[in-house]
Structure formats: structure tokens, C-alpha cells
Amino acid sequence: MRRNRVRQFISTTIVTLCGVAVLIALVPLALILFYVVQQGIQGLNLDFFRRTPVPVGELGGGMGNAILGSAIVVGLGALFAVPVGVLSGLYAAEYPGTRFGTLTRFAADTLNGVPSIVIGVFVYGIAVLPFRRFSGLAGGLALGIMMIPLIMRTTEELLLLVPSSLREGALALGATRTRAVLTVILPAALPGIMTGILLALARIAGETAPLLFTTFNNQFWSTDVRQPMATLTVQVFTFAIAPYEDWHRQAWAGALVLVTTVLLCSLIARVATARLEKLQRG
Amino acid sequence: MARPRFPARLDDLGFRLGTGLFAFVLVGIVVAIGYELARQSQLSIREFGWKFWLTDTWDPVAGEFGARPFIWGTMYSSILALLIAAPIAIGIAIFTSDICPPRLRKPLVFLTELLAAIPSIVYGLWGIFVLVPLVRQLEIATPDALRALPLFSGPPLGVGMLSAAIILAIMVIPFTSSIAREVLQAVPRAQREGAYALGATRWEAIRMALFYARTGIIGAVMLGFGRALGETMAVTMLIGNNPRISLSLYAPQYTMAAVIANEFTEATEELYLHALVEIGLVLFVITLLVNSLSRLFIWSLGRQSRGASR
Amino acid sequence: MKLKRLAGALAVVACGTTLAAQGVQINGAGATFPYPIYSKWFSEYNKLHPEVRINYQSIGSGGGIRQITNRTVFFGASDGPMTQEQLLAAPGKILHFPTVLGSVVPAYNLPGVTGELKFTGPLLADIFLGKVTKWNDAQLAEANPGVSLPNTDITVVHRSEGSGTTYVFVDYLAKVSPEWKKRVGVNTAVNWPVGVGGKGNEGVAGLVKQTPGAIGYVEPVYANQNNIPFGAVKNMAGQFVKSSAAAVSAAAAEAAKQMPADFRVSITNAPGAAAYPIASFTWLLLYENAQDKNQAKIMVDFMKWALTDGQKFAEGLGYAPLPKAVVDLEMTALAKVKIQ
Numbered sequence: 001m002r003r004n005r006v007r008q009f010i011s012t013t014i015v016t017l018c019g020v021a022v023l024i025a026l027v028p029l030a031l032i033l034f035y036v037v038q039q040g041i042q043g044l045n046l047d048f049f050r051r052t053p054v055p056v057g058e059l060g061g062g063m064g065n066a067i068l069g070s071a072i073v074v075g076l077g078a079l080f081a082v083p084v085g086v087l088s089g090l091y092a093a094e095y096p097g098t099r100f101g102t103l104t105r106f107a108a109d110t111l112n113g114v115p116s117i118v119i120g121v122f123v124y125g126i127a128v129l130p131f132r133r134f135s136g137l138a139g140g141l142a143l144g145i146m147m148i149p150l151i152m153r154t155t156e157e158l159l160l161l162v163p164s165s166l167r168e169g170a171l172a173l174g175a176t177r178t179r180a181v182l183t184v185i186l187p188a189a190l191p192g193i194m195t196g197i198l199l200a201l202a203r204i205a206g207e208t209a210p211l212l213f214t215t216f217n218n219q220f221w222s223t224d225v226r227q228p229m230a231t232l233t234v235q236v237f238t239f240a241i242a243p244y245e246d247w248h249r250q251a252w253a254g255a256l257v258l259v260t261t262v263l264l265c266s267l268i269a270r271v272a273t274a275r276l277e278k279l280q281r282g
Numbered sequence: 283m284a285r286p287r288f289p290a291r292l293d294d295l296g297f298r299l300g301t302g303l304f305a306f307v308l309v310g311i312v313v314a315i316g317y318e319l320a321r322q323s324q325l326s327i328r329e330f331g332w333k334f335w336l337t338d339t340w341d342p343v344a345g346e347f348g349a350r351p352f353i354w355g356t357m358y359s360s361i362l363a364l365l366i367a368a369p370i371a372i373g374i375a376i377f378t379s380d381i382c383p384p385r386l387r388k389p390l391v392f393l394t395e396l397l398a399a400i401p402s403i404v405y406g407l408w409g410i411f412v413l414v415p416l417v418r419q420l421e422i423a424t425p426d427a428l429r430a431l432p433l434f435s436g437p438p439l440g441v442g443m444l445s446a447a448i449i450l451a452i453m454v455i456p457f458t459s460s461i462a463r464e465v466l467q468a469v470p471r472a473q474r475e476g477a478y479a480l481g482a483t484r485w486e487a488i489r490m491a492l493f494y495a496r497t498g499i500i501g502a503v504m505l506g507f508g509r510a511l512g513e514t515m516a517v518t519m520l521i522g523n524n525p526r527i528s529l530s531l532y533a534p535q536y537t538m539a540a541v542i543a544n545e546f547t548e549a550t551e552e553l554y555l556h557a558l559v560e561i562g563l564v565l566f567v568i569t570l571l572v573n574s575l576s577r578l579f580i581w582s583l584g585r586q587s588r589g590a591s592r
Numbered sequence: 593m594k595l596k597r598l599a600g601a602l603a604v605v606a607c608g609t610t611l612a613a614q615g616v617q618i619n620g621a622g623a624t625f626p627y628p629i630y631s632k633w634f635s636e637y638n639k640l641h642p643e644v645r646i647n648y649q650s651i652g653s654g655g656g657i658r659q660i661t662n663r664t665v666f667f668g669a670s671d672g673p674m675t676q677e678q679l680l681a682a683p684g685k686i687l688h689f690p691t692v693l694g695s696v697v698p699a700y701n702l703p704g705v706t707g708e709l710k711f712t713g714p715l716l717a718d719i720f721l722g723k724v725t726k727w728n729d730a731q732l733a734e735a736n737p738g739v740s741l742p743n744t745d746i747t748v749v750h751r752s753e754g755s756g757t758t759y760v761f762v763d764y765l766a767k768v769s770p771e772w773k774k775r776v777g778v779n780t781a782v783n784w785p786v787g788v789g790g791k792g793n794e795g796v797a798g799l800v801k802q803t804p805g806a807i808g809y810v811e812p813v814y815a816n817q818n819n820i821p822f823g824a825v826k827n828m829a830g831q832f833v834k835s836s837a838a839a840v841s842a843a844a845a846e847a848a849k850q851m852p853a854d855f856r857v858s859i860t861n862a863p864g865a866a867a868y869p870i871a872s873f874t875w876l877l878l879y880e881n882a883q884d885k886n887q888a889k890i891m892v893d894f895m896k897w898a899l900t901d902g903q904k905f906a907e908g909l910g911y912a913p914l915p916k917a918v919v920d921l922e923m924t925a926l927a928k929v930k931i932q
Contacts, residue, residue, distance in 0.1 A: 011485035015381055021373025022390060025459075028452045029397050032408045039411075055631035057817065057909065087304035094301070104305040106574075107312045113573035114315065114566060115512025117539045121546065121562045122315045125322050132663045133619070145311055152308065176293040206401025209514040209539070213547055219634070220617070220645045227617055228647060233403050237515065240407050242794035244817060248411075255404045266399050270392065341783035342754070343776070414802070437745040439788060439803055523752035523789030534788040544791055547621075548654030548754035550678060550780065555658075 033259070040256025043249035053219055053235070059246055063254050065221045066235040069136070072223065073215060073231055074205050076140025081147035082197060088148075089155025094181065096160075105156070112149035119145055120210040128214060136225035139215030143207060147200045154196025158189040191276050195269040202265035206258055208233040232258055316566065323560035325553050334560060340525040340541075342549075347557035349564055351525040355535040356565070359443060359517065360510035362531075363450035368503050371455045372492075375462035375502075380488055391463070398456035406519035409449045414440040414520060417448070421532050436532040439522065444531040446521040450510045458506035461580065465498030466491055501579030508572040512565065514539040538565045615643035618887050622648075622656020622669030623756045624792040625694055625811045626874045629909045630669065633902050637894055644890055650792060654754015654780040660686065660877050666887050668877035671756025672763070672780050673856035685880040687929065688855045689922055690873040691898055693844055693912040695835040696761045697822035697870070699815040700807040701800050702727060704742060709823040710735045710832045713768030713861070713869065716825070719807060720748055720765065721772060722786035727805065735826075749799045749808030752789025754780040760872040761809045764860035809870075813910035827869040828861050839868035840912035848915040855922070873914075881930045889931040896926065 047062045054061035088104055095101040119142050127138035162185050170180035216228035217238065232254055239251035320327075326334065326347065337348020378390050418440030428434045436442075469491045477487040492499065522534020523544060538561045549555040627650035634646040651659075653670035660668030661682045673688055698711055715731045718724045724731055728741040751758045759780045766773040776782050790796040790808070797814040800806045812835050815822045824834040833839050843862040851857065861869050876895065882888045899922055903913040914922075 007483050007486070011483035014485040014488075018373040018377040018381055021370045022377050022394075024370055025374055025394055025397065025452075025455050029393065029400075031412065032400060032404065035408055035412055036404060055635045056628040056813075057632070084304050084307050087301045088308045091298075091301035091305040095298070100302065100305065103309060106577075107309040109577050110312050110570060110573065111308070113508050113512070113569050114312075115514060115539055115569060117512070117514040117542050118315065118319070118562045118566050121322075121542065121559060122318050124546075125318050126314075128664060129662060134664060148308060148311070176297075178293050178297040181297070202399065206399075206403065208401075208403045209543055212543060216619075216621075217649050218617075218647050219631075220638075220647060222617065222645075224617070228619055228649075233401065236403050236407065237519075240403075240410060241519065241791050241798060244794075251407060255401075255407050258401050259404055262399050262401060263396065266396070339783065342781040343779040343783060418803075437747050437805065439747055441788060441799070518791075523791075524784075524787065536789075544752045544789070545654075545754065545781070548652045548658055548781070550654050550657050550661075550754060552681070 036252065036255050036259050039249070039252035040254075043251075043253030044256060048250070048253055052221060052230075056244065061250075063230075063232060063235050063250060063257075065218065066230040066232045066254070067257065069215070069218070069222065069229040070205060070232040072225065073136050073139045073211070073229060074143060074201060076136065076225065077143030077147055077204060078197070078201060080141060080144035081151055081200070084144075085148045085151025085197075085200075086155050086193060089152040090159065090181065090186070092152070093156045093159035094177075104152075108149040108152045111145070112153075116146060116207055116209040117212075120213050123210065124213040133226070134214060134216035134228040136215055136222075136227070136229040139211045139229065139231065140225070142210035142214050143204050146207065146210065147204050150200035150203065151193075151197055154200070155189070155193050158192040158196070159185060161192075162188045191272065195272045195276075198265050198272075199269045202262045202269075205265075206233060206262055208237050316563075319559060319563040319566055323556045323563050326556035326560040329553060330557075334557075335564070338527065342551070342554050345551065345553055347554070349538070349561050351527050352536055352538040352541055352561055353564065354527045355443075355521065355525075356511055356537040356539070356568075358535070359446045359450055359521065359537060360507055362443070362447035363454055363510045364503065364507050366447065366451035367454040367458060367506060370451075371458035371502070371506065372462055372499065374455070374459040375466055375499075376488055376492075378459075379463050379466040380491070381484070391460075394456050394459055396456075397452065398460075402453070402513065402515040405449055405453060405516040409445060409516055409520045413449060414445050417442075417445045420444075432529045433531055435530045436528070438532065439534060441520055441522040442530075442532050442534045443521065443528075446517050446535075446537075447531070449516045449520055450513055453513060453516065454506040454510050457509050458502045461502035461505055462499050465495045465502060465580065468498070469494050497579045497582050501576045501581075504572055504576030504579065508569050508576060511569050511572060512539060514543050518543050538562075615645055616886065616890065617645045617647055618667070618890060619665045620646065620648045620656075620667040620669060621651050621659045621665045622877070623653040623671050623874060624650040624794065625653070625671045625696075625755075625757045625760075626669060626692060626911070627793070628811075628813045629692055629902075629905055629911055632905050632909065633894075633898055636902075636905070637897060640897075644894075646894065652751070652753045652780070652792065653756030653759060656756075656877065657780070658754075660879075666882065666884065667891055669874065670759075670780075670877060671872055671874045672759025673858075673875060674877070682879075684882075686877050687880050687925070688875040688877060689895060689925070690855050690914060690918060691876050691895075692874055692903070692906050693840045693871060693914060694811055694874055694910075695840050695843075695868055695871040695912075696757055696764075696809050697812045697815055697835045698807060698825065699797065699800050699810050699820045699822040701802075701804055701820065702742070702744070703804055705739065707739060708821065708834065709739065710826070711823050712826040713764065717765045717769030717772045719746060720750070720785070720787070721769075721775065722748070744805040747803050747806040748784075748787030749790055749796050749803070749806050750784050750787045751781075751796060752791050755792075756780060756872075756874065757793055757809065757811060758782065760860060760870060763858055763872075764870045767861045811910070816910055825869050827865075827867050828863050829865045829867070831865055833866065833868045835868050835870075837907045837910075837912040839866055840871045841915065843867040843869070843871035844873070844912070844915055844918075848917045851918060851921055853925075855918075855925070871912075878929055880928055885931055888929055892926050892929050892931055896923065899923065 049064050051062035052065045092101050092104045123142040170184040211234050218228045218230040236251045236254040239247040338350050339346045339348050421438035474487050477490050518540040524534040525536045656668035656670045659665040727744045762778050766778050790799040793810050793814045796808040797810050800808040824832040826832050842864050843859050847859045899919050906913045
């Protein structure tokens with residue numbers, strides 16, 4: 001009997017410890033969100049979105065150009081990553097057993113693990129140096145490369161989740177493979193793929209390292225993608241390591257904008273996935 | 283499946299080539315990265331050879347470069363991060379897969395994944411203004427007896443290995459815990475139910491599931507390790523940027539990713555630049571190995587459980 | 593929020609494209625040392641000429657030299673003049689143009705110590721070599737009689753990246769300490785014996801401000817704007833001098849009389865009773881024969897403005913204006929830059 005009680009005691013202790021682990025993880029989350037909101041709100045005003053940085057010593061100014069720049073560069077990245085990611089995911093899902101299919105999946109996993117700074121170095125070598133300039137395009141390329149494995153994996157997994165009855169039905173009706181995939185299977189998986197893309201966008205919008213040597217930075221409003229562009233993440237970094245209090249305030253505000261955007265996208269993606277699951281089950 | 287007719291075979295070929303082209307682009311990018319890194323570090327490879335991995339000096343004036351302090355800093359910070367993060371992540375995985383009531387599961391999973399969604403620069407920002415002062419207070423409060431140990435020696439700067447390890451641990455927890463949770467949820471029900479039927483306590487049944495899923499859990503931990511190895515921004519802002527090998531948690535040190543981020547745009551001599559790219563190459567190779575191994579572990583678990591449930 | 597941003601972005605793109613079509617953007621990069629005054633200058637110049645946007649990124653002098661050598665930016669900026677090897681490595685001839693005078697000060701964080709500290713050259717070298725490790729060391733006490741120094745550890749803060757501020761500082765240290773010259777040497781990035789690295793003047797100032805017991809070297813404006821105290825340094829004539837526009841101008845006085853044609857000269861440890869010993873010119877780097885002649889023309893015009901009207905901003909930001917003799921020489925030298 002005593003042995004049973006000891007076993008029970010150990011079990012309860014461990015179970016409690018696991019609960020404690022959850023709490024431990026939630027503490028930094030709460031602290032970070034709290035600080036970002038508390039500090040960021042102070043720097044947030046209409047000027048923040050409308051103006052560009054002002055010279056050292058002057059107060060005010062904002063990160064409007066950086067927010068716009070981020071939107072443009074992330075958009076460029078998506079333009080590159082979505083076709084490559086979706087179509088290679090399609091390939092891996094349709095030809096899973098082949099050597100090249102496995103290779104594709106392995107490549108995606110590898111690319112996913114490549115540190116973002118290494119991708120920055122790579123894109124500097126192929127897109128900045130040969131053209132002798134930093135550009136939004138190079139930054140878009142770097143971000144796109146980082147998005148590809150995320151989009152590819154989501155696409156592949158969702159395609160595999162589509163019930164085989166749909167595929168068999170389409171083929172039984174005489175459709176060619178292309179037709180079956182493009183008109184039946186892909187549309188069935190499309191909502192999930194779109195949420196996957198949204199999540200990838202949200203993740204990549206927060207990246208800084210690959211932009212350091214590709215988009216560089218810009219003090220002015222710039223929509224010319226062949227020139228250096230301001231991005232929110234690099235601007236927050238530049239302001240954070242400076243000793244000026246005003247810049248710190250703006251850095252927190254920028255962080256608040258970043259976190260809000262990323263969290264909103266994740267929330268939308270999650271809600272969409274839940275709705276989809278309900279639809280498919282019902 | 284019926285044998286495709288002639289026009290269909292052509293169409294099938296078109297489909298395969300069409301999508302295969304993009305798959306090829308993906309594979310091509312990975313190969314191109316490796317190739318480009320190797321190409322842009324030729325000067326350094328030829329100048330230093332294998333000594334590069336073993337030299338401690340990082341002297342741009344004399345043109346002498348060695349990667350050892352950075353390899354040390356990267357490994358030390360990542361291993362420390364893992365020591366902190368792995369138990370917590372596995373605890374979370376166990377809790378969310380086995381213990382918590384089903385209604386709590388989705389919200390808890392969502393919350394832990396929020397940690398993964400926070401951008402690295404925001405971690406760095408929070409790290410500089412909140413974590414570093416806290417760590418500095420901790421360092422100042424360390425009793426002299428502990429201070430004598432090499433592990434806690436050095437002035438209380440706040441920035442240094444400890445801050446970097448803590449922030450890395452926080453960033454790694456969601457990755458490891460989500461994979462570990464999936465892995466635990468994939469353990470066949472039959473295993474657990476059998477254990478309970480034989481009178482096991484909660485923990486004993488969990489222990490069985492952990493043992494069953496051990497390769498997958500190791501894979502999850504290794505994946506977190508790979509993530510820690512490559513982290514740049516948060517570490518750059520917290521580690522102190524000093525290329526010295528030191529056992530002390532309080533000492534400022536340097537990682538491979540951080541030195542590239544700091545010095546890349548400014549390396550004035552070709553050899554300097556090539557040395558930095560070579561560090562990038564080293565980082566690329568190490569993360570490739572760690573991630574491949576971790577995927578292998580996770581994949582082999584998949585085979586194992588599929589085999590068992592047949 | 594993304595939709596609203598998208599709509600807003602589209603609106604701005606529409607306006608932005610028209611703006612971009614009319615104006616010209618010139619990219620430059622380099623020293624953090626003159627960043628406060630450069631950012632002021634480029635902003636003022638943009639007010640005078642709204643179609644010209646000069647985008648300057650302060651990434652360190654090493655970065656300025658590297659990027660202009662690669663031609664990924666149009667102009668560079670550095671506080672350490674380019675060496676012969678660096679000049680030869682460039683694809684074309686690069687000209688140096690001094691823009692303003694600045695200095696480097698030893699900024700420190702020593703709570704409880706009021707009044708200014710004094711440093712000698714060899715003392716600073718020993719601190720940064722790691723030989724002097726406590727604030728109440730004998731050498732510090734000797735230079736600061738009557739000041740009660742605490743038994744705190746000295747934390748050295750230096751630059752983590754290639755920097756002209758570093759160049760100026762170690763150039764001075766090498767002149768006053770043979771051991772420094774032998775062991776560490778002079779360059780924009782050196783192998784620091786001790787200390788923690790901060791990114792940019794900003795990073796060093798930030799670290800010094802946040803770390804009790806820290807000492808670092810920064811451009812005075814970074815110290816002033818953040819209320820970080822900095823010390824006086826003993827000059828060649830034996831006087832302890834604190835950095836000021838007058839002291840820096842005094843340091844440049846000798847050099848102004850014998851300025852070499854390419855303007856590459858060091859004025860650290862300058863002679864003269866009132867001279868501040870850690871002073872330096874800071875240079876704008878331009879190709880003699882750049883590919884984009886329009887941008888070259890604009891930069892020459894900007895330089896002429898900066899050397900005349902621009903100089904009035906110098907003192908307010910902690911710099912010293914250039915001596916008239918140097919400005920005259922430069923106006924002539926600017927004709928060398930090919931604008932057709």
C-alpha cells in the first residue's frame with residue numbers, strides 16, 4: 001500500500017511540475033507583451049505613421065516610411081515565394097514516393113533551418129554586389145527565400161489531407177491529372193493554403209537579419225524598389241541600440257506595430273482554420 | 283487507377299514538368315547557397331585551411347582570423363539555452379497532450395505558439411531594456427563565494443552569455459514544445475490505455491509514452507538546438523560582442539551569427555570579408571547537420587509508430 | 593489592419609511614384625562619428641532642394657570604405673583616412689574631403705563621483721590594454737588628486753565593428769603608448785585586449801550609460817545628449833584639456849598650415865597648450881570620376897554648401913568648424929571631381 005502511495009505522490013508531483021512549466025513559459029510572454037504595449041503606446045501617435053525620421057537632436061518624426069517599406073518588401077517576397085512554394089508543394093504531394101519528391105521535401109526542411117543571416121549573406125552576393133546597390137528587390141528576394149519552405153510544407157500537408165475520394169472521383173469522371181488537381185484538389189485545399197501563406201507572411205514580416213545587407217535603410221519615403229528601402233524591423237533595431245530616449249520610444253512603438261500585425265495575422269489564420277474545419281466536418 | 287490514355291500521358295508529363303520546375307528552383311536555391319558561400323570564402327579557406335576552426339585570434343589589423351571563439355559562443359549559448367528550454371518545453375508538451383482538460387488545450391497551445399510569433403527584434407528590444415538590467419541586478423547580488431568560480435566570474439555587465447542564453451531559451455521553447463506535443467499525441471492510444479489497465483499512475487503512463495516517442499522527442503530538442511544556433515538579432519543585442527572564449531556566464535562573448543551581422547557591411551579588406559563568409563559557411567554546415575539529424579529522428583519515430591499500429 | 597495598410601500603401605505609392613520620378617536619391621554610408629551633423633545637413637539641404645534626397649546610413653567608417661569600394665553607395669564617410677592599400681583596392685581614384693572637425697572623448701559611468709576626471713594618454717592606453725582594472729588604481733589617483741575613487745571594476749566598452757572613431761582613438765593611443773602600438777596597432781577595427789563591444793557610437797554610449805563602472809570612447813555629442821560625463825585628457829604640452837570647439841580648432845591649427853594635397857592627415861596628440869589631443873578631421877569620400885555625373889554634380893554642390901553655410905551647425909552639435917585655410921583649399925580641390 002505504501003508503495004502505491006509513493007507512486008501516486010511521484011505522479012502528482014510530476015504532473016504539477018508540468019503545469020508549472022506551462023506557467024514558466026507564459027511569464028515571459030506576459031512580460032514581453034506587457035512591456036511592448038506599455039512602452040509602445042507612449043510613442044504611438046498619428047505622426048508615427050505619417051512622418052519619416054528626423055535628424056538627431058530634433059524631436060518627433062516617425063516610421064511611416066519604414067512601415068510602408070516593410071509592406072512592399074514583404075509583398076515582393078510573397079510574389080516570389082507563393083508560386084515556388086505552392087507549386088513545389090504540389091509536386092511533393094503528387095509524387096511522394098519519388099526520389100526527387102523526397103529531395104524536394106528535404107530541401108525545404110534544410111532551407112527552413114538555414115539561419116536568416118546566412119540567407120542575407122547569400123542574397124548580398126547574388127543580388128546586391130553584382131548590381132552595385134542595395135535594393136528593396138534584394139530584400140524581397142531574401143524574405144521570399146525564407147517564406148518558400150513554410151508555404152511549401154503547408155501546401156503539401158494540406159494537399160495530402162484532401163480525402164482521396166475527391167481525387168478518385170475526379171479521375172473516374174475522366175479528368176486528366178492536371179485537371180483533377182487544378183479544378184478539384186487544389187480548390188479544396190486552397191483556404192488552408194491561404195491561411196498558411198498568411199502565417200508565413202506574418203512570420204517573415206518580423207525578420208531583421210536578412211534585410212541588413214539587402215534593403216539597407218532609407219531616411220525618406222521611398223517606393224522605388226531598386227533603391228535602399230526603410231523597413232520597420234531594421235529601423236527598430238537602429239533606434240534600439242542608440243542612446244537617444246526619443247529613439248527608444250519610437251523603437252517600442254515600432255515593436256508594438258510589428259507585434260500587433262503579426263498577432264492579428266496569426267489570430268485571423270487560426271480563426272479561419274477553425275471555421276474551415278467546422279465546414280469540412282459538417 | 284485506370285491507365286491514362288495517350289493525350290492524358292502528355293498532360294501528366296506537362297504537369298510533372300511544370301510543378302517539377304518549381305521544385306527544382308527550391309532545391310536549386312539550397313545548392314546555390316552552399317555554393318555561393320564556398321565561393322565567397324575562397325581567400326580565407328586558402329589562407330587558413332583547417333587552422334581557421336582552431337585559431338582564437340580575430341585580428342583585422344594583422345589579417346589573422348580564427349573562428350573558434352564564435353563556434354564556442356554559438357555552441358555554449360545554444361547548449362545553455364537547451365538546458366533551460368528542453369525540460370520546460372517537454373513539460374509543456376506533456377501537459378498539453380496528456381494532462382490538461384480538453385477545453386484548455388487549444389487556448390494553451392495558442393498561447394505557447396504566440397511565443398514563436400514574436401519577432402526576434404522584439405525579443406532583442408525587450409532583452410536590452412528589461413532582461414539585461416534584471417540580469418545585472420542578479421550578477422551584482424551574486425555572493426562572493428560563487429563569484430570565485432569560473433562560471434560566475436567577471437564584472438556585472440548584464441550583457442553576456444547568461445542574458446543571451448535566457449533569451450534563446452525563451453525563443454526555443456515554443457518550437458520544441460510544439461513538435462514534442464505532436465510526437466506525444468501520435469503515440470497510439472492503445473499504449474496508454476494498456477498502461478492504465480495495468481494500474482499505472484498518470485506519470486507512469488506518460489513515462490511509457492515518452493519512452494515510446496523518445497526518438498521524436500530527441501528530434502524536437504535537436505530542432506530547438508538548430509533554431510538556437512542560427513538566431514541572430516536577439517543574441518547580437520545581448521551577448522556583448524567580445525570574441526573571447528570564456529566559461530563564465532557573466533562574460534561578454536560572441537556568436538557566429540552575431541559577428542556576421544555586426545561586421546559584414548564594414549569588412550574593409552577582401553580577406554576580412556572572406557573570413558566572415560567562411561564563418562557563415564561553418565554556420566550553414568553545422569545547422570544543416572543538426573537539422574537533418576533531427577528530422578531523421580522525428581521521421582524514424584513516424585515509421586516506428588506506423589509499424590506498431592498495423 | 594493589413595487591409596488598411598495596403599490601402600494606405602497604395603495611396604502613398606501613387607504619390608510616391610510621382611515624387612520619385614521627379615527627384616533624385618543619392619545613397620551614402622559610413623562613419624557614425626559625424627552622423628548627428630550629417631543628418632542635420634542632409635535634412636537642411638533637402639529643405640533647400642526638395643528634389644534631392646541624400647540617404648546616409650551610419651554603419652561605421654569601415655562600412656563607408658567597404659561600400660564605396662564596392663560602389664554599392666555613391667559616397668562614403670570615414671574618420672580614419674583610407675590607407676594606401678585600401679585606395680589601391682578601389683576601382684577608381686577616391687578623393688578625401690574634410691567636412692568638419694570632431695573629437696573623441698573618454699566617457700565614463702561612475703556613480704558617486706562628482707566633478708570631472710582627468711586622464712593621461714598612457715593611462716588610457718593601460719585601461720584599454722586591460723592593465724588598469726580598478727577605478728581606484730594608482731595611476732588614476734595620481735591624475736585625479738583629491739577625488740575619492742571607488743573600488744569598482746573598470747568595464748571597457750569599445751566598438752564592435754569597423755569604426756573611424758576607433759581609428760582616431762587608437763591612433764592617439766599608439767602615439768602615447770609604445771606598448772599599444774606594438775600589441776594592438778592602428779586600424780578601424782582592432783583586436784581589443786579587453787572589453788565589451790557596442791555597435792556604433794550609439795551602441796557604445798548606450799552601454800556606458802547602462803553599466804556602472806564603464807568607460808568608453810565616443811564623439812562628444814553622444815555623451816552630451818545623454819548626460820554621460822567625460823573626462824579631460826592631458827595633451828602634448830602637459831595641460832589637461834576637455835574637448836570643446838576651441839580646443840579642437842586649436843588642434844587643427846598646426847595641420848591647417850601644412851595640409852597635404854589629399855587632405856589625409858592625423859591631428860591626434862597635436863602640439864599647442866590649448867589643443868585637445870584626441871581630435872580629428874572627418875572626411876567625405878567621393879570618386880574623382882564617378883559613373884553617375886548628375887549625382888557627382890549634386891554632391892559637389894552639397895559640399896560647397898556644407899563647407900560654407902553648413903559649418904554654422906557644427907558648434908551646436910559638439911563639433912568644430914573647419915579652419916578657413918582648409919575650406920579654401922577644398923573649394924579648389926572640389927574642381928577635381930568630374931561632373932561632366
